[in-house]
Every structure is written in C-alpha cells, then in structure tokens.
Amino acid sequence: MTPRPDPDALGFVLIDAARLLRAAFERRIAGAGLGITPGEARTLVHAAALDGSRQLDIAQRMGIEPMTLSTYLDRLQSLGFIERRPDPADRRARLIFTTPAADALIRDVRVEQVELMTQVTAGITPEDRELVRESLKRMRANLRAIEEDQQALPLAKEAGR
Amino acid sequence: MTPRPDPDALGFVLIDAARLLRAAFERRIAGAGLGITPGEARTLVHAAALDGSRQLDIAQRMGIEPMTLSTYLDRLQSLGFIERRPDPADRRARLIFTTPAADALIRDVRVEQVELMTQVTAGITPEDRELVRESLKRMRANLRAIEEDQQALPLAKEAGR
DNA sequence: GTTTATGATAAGCTTCCCTTATTATAAGCC
DNA sequence: GGCTTATAATAAGGGAAGCTTATCATAAAC
Numbered sequence: 001m002t003p004r005p006d007p008d009a010l011g012f013v014l015i016d017a018a019r020l021l022r023a024a025f026e027r028r029i030a031g032a033g034l035g036i037t038p039g040e041a042r043t044l045v046h047a048a049a050l051d052g053s054r055q056l057d058i059a060q061r062m063g064i065e066p067m068t069l070s071t072y073l074d075r076l077q078s079l080g081f082i083e084r085r086p087d088p089a090d091r092r093a094r095l096i097f098t099t100p101a102a103d104a105l106i107r108d109v110r111v112e113q114v115e116l117m118t119q120v121t122a123g124i125t126p127e128d129r130e131l132v133r134e135s136l137k138r139m140r141a142n143l144r145a146i147e148e149d150q151q152a153l154p155l156a157k158e159a160g161r
Numbered sequence: 162m163t164p165r166p167d168p169d170a171l172g173f174v175l176i177d178a179a180r181l182l183r184a185a186f187e188r189r190i191a192g193a194g195l196g197i198t199p200g201e202a203r204t205l206v207h208a209a210a211l212d213g214s215r216q217l218d219i220a221q222r223m224g225i226e227p228m229t230l231s232t233y234l235d236r237l238q239s240l241g242f243i244e245r246r247p248d249p250a251d252r253r254a255r256l257i258f259t260t261p262a263a264d265a266l267i268r269d270v271r272v273e274q275v276e277l278m279t280q281v282t283a284g285i286t287p288e289d290r291e292l293v294r295e296s297l298k299r300m301r302a303n304l305r306a307i308e309e310d311q312q313a314l315p316l317a318k319e320a321g322r
Numbered sequence: 323g324t325t326t327a328t329g330a331t332a333a334g335c336t337t338c339c340c341t342t343a344t345t346a347t348a349a350g351c352c
Numbered sequence: 353g354g355c356t357t358a359t360a361a362t363a364a365g366g367g368a369a370g371c372t373t374a375t376c377a378t379a380a381a382c
Contacts, residue, residue, distance in 0.1 A: 022337090022338095026337085037336090037337065037338085038337085038338090039337070039338055039339085064338090064339070064340095065339075065340065065341085067339095067340080067341085067342095068338075068339055068340070071338090071339090072338090090347080090348070091346080091347060091348085092345095092346060092347045092348070093347095
C-alpha cells in the first residue's frame with residue numbers, strides 16, 4: 001500500500017533518458033563538427049518546417065517562450081543559417097527563412113539523428129517504437145494543457161476584483 | 162527517400178516531453194511548498210533507495226558525475242534531509258543517510274509525482290504506459306552504453322602510443 | 323616507503339529555458 | 353483623427369541541471 005518512491009518510475013526514467021539523449025546528441029553533433037547545440041538544431045528543424053513564419057508562431061509550435069526562440073535565432077542568424085525578413089503585412093513582425101547553407105546542415109543533423117536513434121532504440125521493435133512515439137506525443141499534449149490550466153488559475157483568482 | 166527532418170521525430174518528442182514534465186513537476190513542487198527542485202527530489206529518492214551508500218555509488222546509479230551529485234547533496238544536507246557520515250572502512254569516503262525529516266518529504270514528493278503522472282498519461286492505457294516505461298528503460302540503458310563507448314574511443318586512439 | 327589510484331569537492335563553465343521590462347507598431351474607440 | 357490598449361520582438365538578467373578540470377586526503381600497489 002505504501003507507495004515507495006521508485007527511481008524507475010515513468011517520470012524519472014523519462015527525464016533520465018532525455019538528459020542522456022541530449023548529451024549523446026551533443027557529442028555527436030560536436031564530433032561531426034556541425035557547430036550547433038541540440039536546441040539550435042531543434043529550432044532550425046522547426047524553422048525549416050515552418051519556413052516564412054513569424055517568430056511567435058514558431059515559438060508556439062515548439063512550445064517555448066518567444067524570447068527563448070529569439071535567442072536561438074540570434075545564434076542561428078549569426079551563423080548564417082536563418083534570415084529575418086520584415087513582414088510586409090505587419091512591420092512589428094519578422095518572418096523567418098532558412099538559408100541555402102542550412103539545407104546541408106539540416107541534412108547532416110538528420111543523419112546524426114537517425115544514426116543515434118537507431119542505436120538508442122536497439123532492441124525495441126518498430127511497432128513498439130511507434131507506440132512510444134505516439135504515447136510521448138500524447139503526454140506532450142497533456143502537459144501543454146496542464147501548463148495552460150495552471151496559467152489560467154491565477155487569473156481566475158483575480159477575476160473577482 | 163529523402164528523409165525530411167521531422168519535428169515530431171522520436172528524439173524531439175522525447176526531449177519536448179521531458180522539458181515540459183520537468184517544468185510541470187517544478188511548478189507542482191513549488192506549489193506544494195516543498196522547497197526543492199526536481200533534481201534534488203530525484204537525488205533524494207535515489208539516496209533513500211540506496212541508504213548508507215557512498216556518493217560514487219549513488220552517482221553511478223543516477224548516471225551523473227560525482228561532482229554533480231555532491232552539489233545536490235550539499236543542498237539537501239543544508240536543508241536537513243540527508244547526512245554525510247564518514248565511512249569507517251575508508252576515511253576518504255562518506256556514507257549518505259536520509260534523515261527522518263526526509264521521510265515526510267519523500268512521501269509528499271511521491272504524492273505530487275503520482276498525481277502529475279496520472280494527468281500526464283491521461284488517455285494512455287496502463288499496458289501502453291508500462292510498455293513506454295520499459296522502452297524508456299531500454300533506451301536509457303542503450304544510452305549509457307553509448308556513453309561508455311564514446312569515452313572509450315579517445316583512449317583507444319592513444320593506446321597505440 | 324614511494325608512487326599511483328581513488329573518494330570527495332572547490333571553481334568555474336555551458337545549455338536551455340524563464341521572467342520582466344522596453345520599444346515599435348497595429349488596432350480599437352470616441 | 354487622436355488616444356488608449358494590445359501585440360511582435362528583444363534587451364537584461366536569472367535559475368536549474370548538468371559538465372570538466374584541478375586539488376586534497378587517504379588508500380592501495382609495488
């Protein structure tokens with residue numbers, strides 16, 4: 001009955017795996033001389049997938065704060081992998097485009113990613129792997145909903161004023 | 162054939178989910194007024210599970226560097242949740258024990274953890290959830306093996322000298 | 323008994339993310 | 353049309369979770 005704390009509980013294992021994965025990815029990218037961090041790679045991939053979007057939209061899709069994204073984009077821009085162009089429809093906004101130089105990088109990142117994930121998922125069947133991916137997507141969606149709920153609560157308290 | 166980079170690839174989703182989970186756990190623990198960080202909670206749980214071990218053993222079990230653990234333990238010790246006692250068998254080593262005060266905290270952490278994970282895994286069957294946990298454990302083990310391989314490589318290069 | 327290995331830790335760094343405050347511009351409202 | 357409010361980006365600064373490298377004490381090996 002007494003629920004003993006388990007270092008192998010789902011939450012702990014998830015965080016462990018993510019930490020180790022990030023470290024392994026970092027070593028791989030560094031080893032390949034790509035010169036970016038995992039966070040920058042993730043940003044670049046999202047930027048490429050949403051080419052021509054504004055920063056707010058990309059940030060929302062990535063689930064991070066706009067300011068956090070802005071910092072990543074600064075770095076990617078200084079490396080010549082993305083461009084910020086003014087939005088003709090709204091002079092406050094900038095549209096993000098990847099440069100031709102980014103294409104090769106994204107391909108390289110992708111190769112490292114696939115090779116690494118092949119090693120990491122060794123011993124897991126493709127079906128299970130896909131089930132894990134879907135489950136994690138579900139968890140991610142749940143977590144985003146929880147986040148919004150928690151942000152909504154403090155406002156609800158003040159709504160009475 | 163051309164593998165387009167997918168923001169929903171397993172690795173990205175895993176890292177996303179872990180980031181959001183850590184943030185949600187942090188808010189929960191803060192909300193409950195427990196006064197520790199997720200990393201400290203993880204350390205405490207491991208320390209309790211391995212009560213009376215040396216720091217090196219705990220660090221290895223957690224998969225982090227001894228120095229990183231030492232910093233967590235400093236904090237947990239200053240809060241009165243763990244004790245460092247000299248190892249009678251080796252005066253270089255210290256043995257880690259949790260204090261009675263830690264018991265209540267661990268129970269509270271556990272409650273928060275269970276409640277949060279129930280929300281997070283909403284819509285996932287218990288069987289799938291267990292499969293995800295097992296798969297993640299497998300991935301974690303693979304990642305640790307990869308880590309060791311990569312550390313072994315540079316030495317292998319120098320072995321010829 | 324001297325050299326080498328090991329347990330802990332001090333010092334300082336990196337990555338990834340956050341919050342808060344500012345600035346420029348757009349949109350809504352008399 | 354001018355005034356207020358909302359929104360896009362970003363400057364400034366901070367915190368959590370790790371890492372590496374160097375140091376010190378002690379143990380083990382030769």
